Amino acid sequence: MTVTADLGVSAQVDAGERIGVPRHVAVIMDGNGRWAVGRGLPRTEGHRAGVAALRRIVKHSAKRGVEILTLFSFSSENWNRPPAEVGFLMGLLERFVRRDLAEIHRQNVRVTMIGEREGLDPSILGLIEEGEALTRENTGMTLVVAFNYGGRNEIARAVKRLAADVAQGVIAPQDVNEDSISRYLDTAALPDPDLIIRTSGEQRLSNFLLWQAAYSEFYFADLHWPDFDECALDSAFEAFAARDRRFGGLSAKVAR
Numbered sequence: 001m002t003v004t005a006d007l008g009v010s011a012q013v014d015a016g017e018r019i020g021v022p023r024h025v026a027v028i029m030d031g032n033g034r035w036a037v038g039r040g041l042p043r044t045e046g047h048r049a050g051v052a053a054l055r056r057i058v059k060h061s062a063k064r065g066v067e068i069l070t071l072f073s074f075s076s077e078n079w080n081r082p083p084a085e086v087g088f089l090m091g092l093l094e095r096f097v098r099r100d101l102a103e104i105h106r107q108n109v110r111v112t113m114i115g116e117r118e119g120l121d122p123s124i125l126g127l128i129e130e131g132e133a134l135t136r137e138n139t140g141m142t143l144v145v146a147f148n149y150g151g152r153n154e155i156a157r158a159v160k161r162l163a164a165d166v167a168q169g170v171i172a173p174q175d176v177n178e179d180s181i182s183r184y185l186d187t188a189a190l191p192d193p194d195l196i197i198r199t200s201g202e203q204r205l206s207n208f209l210l211w212q213a214a215y216s217e218f219y220f221a222d223l224h225w226p227d228f229d230e231c232a233l234d235s236a237f238e239a240f241a242a243r244d245r246r247f248g249g250l251s252a253k254v255a256r
């Protein structure tokens, strides 16, 4: 059998920038707190610096031809942090949307959120939905903000809706398969991530894109997120380009 799997390289590869660039990149932006503590600063300063890194990476990803960039910005477990830190992160998100949305829109980036919307502060949710509405028609990179997101929570919500549709006869039990389950996830409209990057040296998924990561390549950077820059992203892409993706089949080189 010849391996014909989509290798997840951006389809619109044109000279230079896009060669070997993953189509969908997902990032666990870790290490803000350690970055700050290492400098004798409060953890919140790390988050502030993290937003600056986020701006750089969004811009550079779009420039390199990434089609979808998913950023783990707040997990469903992050609510367990001290209330002051949670409040600070919410404020950062709010300011980010207020200050950066126009620029993101100007860059032709489409913004969308994955994560549980129910129970979110209406003002935060309103801002996110405003961003989605403003950028809906944009044709450039899609920026997926994973907010109040947890992989197990996403799967549980999907199964709940799927079960309700089975009970109502919308879908027959024998038609439940991997594709139909995927269609009930928050990421229904998105391809699976080709590359998952985690900064700060930790090597775990932490409940991020559990279903979607089945065949993703992983890249662990030793830098804390605020230090992750354009060069670091290019290094991750270089490593990705050298990987041999088999999707459970044979190496494309072997199968030829």
Ligand code: FPP
Pocket: 029, 030, 031, 032, 033, 034, 035, 047, 048, 050, 051, 054, 072, 073, 074, 078, 089, 092, 093, 096, 145, 225
């Ligand atoms: C991990 O660092 C980072 C987070 C929990 C939040 C990521 C948030 C940002 C980069 C900025 C805010 C987001 C938006 C969308 C504007 P950590 O605190 O877990 O670091 P540590 O592991 O060193 O403690």
